[in-house]
Amino acid sequence: MIEARGVEKWYPNGFHALRGVDLTVEQGEVVVIMGPSGSGKSTFLRTFNALEDFQKGAITVDGITLSDDLRHIDAIRREVGMVFQQFNLFPHLTVLENLTLAPVLVRKLPKAEVQRRALDLLERVGIAEQAHKYPGQLSGGQQQRVAIARSLCMEPRILLFDEPTSALDPEMVQEVLEVMQGLARDGMTMVVVTHEVRFARQVAHRVVLMDAGVVVESAPPEQFFANPQHERSRQFLSQIS
Amino acid sequence: MDSPLLRRLRRDLFATPLDGLISIVLVVALAASAAGLLHWALVQAQWAVIQANSTLFAVGRYPLDQQWRLWLLTILLAAATGLSWGLLRALPRPDRPARLWPFNDRLAAVLLAGLALGLPLLLRLGTAIQLRWWVITALLLLARWAAGRWGRRIPDPVRRWIPLIWPLLYLLGMVLISGGLGLVNVSPSEWGGLLLTLLEASFAILLCFPLGVLLALGRRSALPLLRWGAVLYIEFIRGAPLITLLFLGQNILGFLLPGGLAPERVWRAAWVLTFFAAAYVAEAVRSGLAAVPLGQLEAARSLGLAMPQALIHVVLPQALRVALPATVGQFITLLQDTTLLSLIGLLDLLGTARTVMANPAFLGKNAEVYLVLAVLFWGCCAALGLGSRALETRLNTHSTAKA
Ligand SMILES: Nc1ncnc2c1ncn2[C@@H]1O[C@H](COP(=O)(O)OP(=O)(O)OP(=O)(O)O)[C@@H](O)[C@H]1O
Numbered sequence: 001m002i003e004a005r006g007v008e009k010w011y012p013n014g015f016h017a018l019r020g021v022d023l024t025v026e027q028g029e030v031v032v033i034m035g036p037s038g039s040g041k042s043t044f045l046r047t048f049n050a051l052e053d054f055q056k057g058a059i060t061v062d063g064i065t066l067s068d069d070l071r072h073i074d075a076i077r078r079e080v081g082m083v084f085q086q087f088n089l090f091p092h093l094t095v096l097e098n099l100t101l102a103p104v105l106v107r108k109l110p111k112a113e114v115q116r117r118a119l120d121l122l123e124r125v126g127i128a129e130q131a132h133k134y135p136g137q138l139s140g141g142q143q144q145r146v147a148i149a150r151s152l153c154m155e156p157r158i159l160l161f162d163e164p165t166s167a168l169d170p171e172m173v174q175e176v177l178e179v180m181q182g183l184a185r186d187g188m189t190m191v192v193v194t195h196e197v198r199f200a201r202q203v204a205h206r207v208v209l210m211d212a213g214v215v216v217e218s219a220p221p222e223q224f225f226a227n228p229q230h231e232r233s234r235q236f237l238s239q240i241s
Numbered sequence: 242m243d244s245p246l247l248r249r250l251r252r253d254l255f256a257t258p259l260d261g262l263i264s265i266v267l268v269v270a271l272a273a274s275a276a277g278l279l280h281w282a283l284v285q286a287q288w289a290v291i292q293a294n295s296t297l298f299a300v301g302r303y304p305l306d307q308q309w310r311l312w313l314l315t316i317l318l319a320a321a322t323g324l325s326w327g328l329l330r331a332l333p334r335p336d337r338p339a340r341l342w343p344f345n346d347r348l349a350a351v352l353l354a355g356l357a358l359g360l361p362l363l364l365r366l367g368t369a370i371q372l373r374w375w376v377i378t379a380l381l382l383l384a385r386w387a388a389g390r391w392g393r394r395i396p397d398p399v400r401r402w403i404p405l406i407w408p409l410l411y412l413l414g415m416v417l418i419s420g421g422l423g424l425v426n427v428s429p430s431e432w433g434g435l436l437l438t439l440l441e442a443s444f445a446i447l448l449c450f451p452l453g454v455l456l457a458l459g460r461r462s463a464l465p466l467l468r469w470g471a472v473l474y475i476e477f478i479r480g481a482p483l484i485t486l487l488f489l490g491q492n493i494l495g496f497l498l499p500g501g502l503a504p505e506r507v508w509r510a511a512w513v514l515t516f517f518a519a520a521y522v523a524e525a526v527r528s529g530l531a532a533v534p535l536g537q538l539e540a541a542r543s544l545g546l547a548m549p550q551a552l553i554h555v556v557l558p559q560a561l562r563v564a565l566p567a568t569v570g571q572f573i574t575l576l577q578d579t580t581l582l583s584l585i586g587l588l589d590l591l592g593t594a595r596t597v598m599a600n601p602a603f604l605g606k607n608a609e610v611y612l613v614l615a616v617l618f619w620g621c622c623a624a625l626g627l628g629s630r631a632l633e634t635r636l637n638t639h640s641t642a643k644a
């Protein structure tokens with residue numbers, strides 16, 4: 001589904017953030033990306049839907065090669081959903097409108113049909129009764145579940161998560177992780193940047209450790225947590241446990 | 242003797258001895274100046290200058306036999322205002338029940354009725370004209386009442402199109418004022434007074450807004466040419482006094498704009514006002530854009546929205562909400578800036594006033610004239626301010642509504 005080869009990125013200020021990253025994500029696979037702060041996790045994740053550009057290497061998403069061609073970028077963004085650390089819900093729209101905006105505008109689907117689907121999705125993430133409230137009236141955990149539902153409403157084939165629980169109060173982390181676990185069970189292809197070790201152990205098919213702009217280790221969670229192959233991985237694990 | 246009013250007075254005005262002292266001094270001072278003003282207005286002032294020139298102040302030299310067109314427009318405007326006002330109260334958003342007659346609305350209605358009754362009476366306008374103002378005000382309030390009362394019964398599809406009456410009315414107003422569609426042409430050089438002032442201001446307000454938004458977007462554009470163009474324009478306009486631009490415009494606008502767009506001095510001035518205000522609106526909108534987190538655009542783009550869609554549906558609604566107070570402040574300034582038109586020889590309200598005061602028959606009646614001018618401008622600005630406040634509360638539902 002995602003195929004990244006030798007991706008290198010320099011920020012405009014000259015900082016070399018990605019130094020040749022390789023990653024393959026299969027259909028239905030859940031990949032968790034871990035790594036110390038500043039290692040380039042967000043930067044890498046955001047290249048998948050062209051929120052960040054890159055200078056070297058190649059990325060293919062769902063059979064479409066990422067290039068400067070705007071049509072390709074739009075096509076990829078339709079198939080790839082993204083959930084942000086800060087939720088980024090649209091505060092001036094109700095929860096329901098947050099969900100229906102993109103399918104109506106981008107996929108040109110009839111509004112009534114999209115609304116029906118949106119309500120189903122809200123039901124699925126457990127907040128159907130909040131459909132007509134504004135995001136500012138919801139708790140952080142509820143907002144993040146709305147953000148997930150908003151991405152799902154576009155019926156993406158891949159979902160990207162950038163530290164989806166890092167901005168949440170501890171008691172709300174679980175409700176969001178449960179929704180993500182449900183998605184994984186249903187076979188959604190997911191790439192998740194997170195520090196939640198338990199989630200990585202239980203849900204991920206593969207854990208990837210990034211450091212200083214490169215992938216250091218890529219292994220199934222059992223092996224990654226019990227028997228990491230690289231010195232850098234052992235260091236990282238000892239820091240977070 | 243412990244009514245709520247008394248208690249409130251005691252709390253607000255006499256909480257401490259010092260508060261009480263300040264309150265008393267202020268009340269006495271206010272009362273004294275109000276009494277002075279009232280005495281002057283009712284006894285000393287000679288309103289004949291207004292009475293004799295009321296038509297001139299209102300519409301300038303607009304042909305007498307065509308003035309029914311302006312009355313018709315006024316009637317339509319009053320009805321549309323009452324209708325919109327009433328509907329605004331009758332149709333609260335589902336999450337925010339509003340009252341049909343909040344205190345401010347009652348105050349505004351009483352003030353309006355008082356002005357309509359009092360002002361023509363004070364100025365001793367002709368009975369026929371007095372009567373017309375009363376009927377028009379009554380119509381406005383009636384429309385307000387009826388729309389508030391029955392607004393909910395209007396079926397949804399119809400309701401959605403109601404705001405369209407405003408642009409339609411504006412176009413119709415243009416036709417009524419200038420002619421066409423079977424009406425006799427009235428040349429812009431014959432427009433004057435309040436009519437000209439409102440026309441110039443509304444034209445500039447309507448056009449400077451979209452222009453300002455485009456400039457603000459241009460200033461943040463990734464294309465260097467667009468960005469530098471916008472910066473250059475905004476900084477040039479903001480660095481030049483309006484009066485010089487007005488003089489400049491009279492001389493060069495004929496060459497700059499496609500022929501026929503600004504053949505008249507009146508229209509040239511309107512374009513200069515528009516271009517001038519757009520630069521300031523752009524700055525207000527820019528601060529609004531800066532207040533929208535980058536994550537909003539990223540979220541919209543990651544959902545597949547194209548850039549224009551993301552701007553129109555996600556970024557601009559939030560930015561304009563932030564920019565609204567500053568933008569309306571700009572509109573109010575613009576309305577007041579129209580007085581500069583008198584310096585380039587147009588007969589707007591101030592220009593008309595100057596010709597009247599120069600008339601030997603009305604020598605020394607400046608105070609009367611200026612007072613009426615001040616009241617008229619205050620009324621227009623207050624209406625703008627009230628309208629924007631209503632819009633603001635309506636737009637802010639999401640941030641004020643709490644679970
Ligand atoms: N716009 C930018 N311009 C220059 N450097 C940047 C920019 N954005 C990020 N960086 C740098 O690139 C590096 C990688 O950033 P990135 O946000 O991808 O890290 P991360 O692994 O997601 O870290 P965190 O866990 O803190 O989110 C960091 O050193 C950061 O300082």
Ligand SMILES: [Mg+2]
Nearest residue numbers: 041042043163
């Ligand atoms: Mg990050």
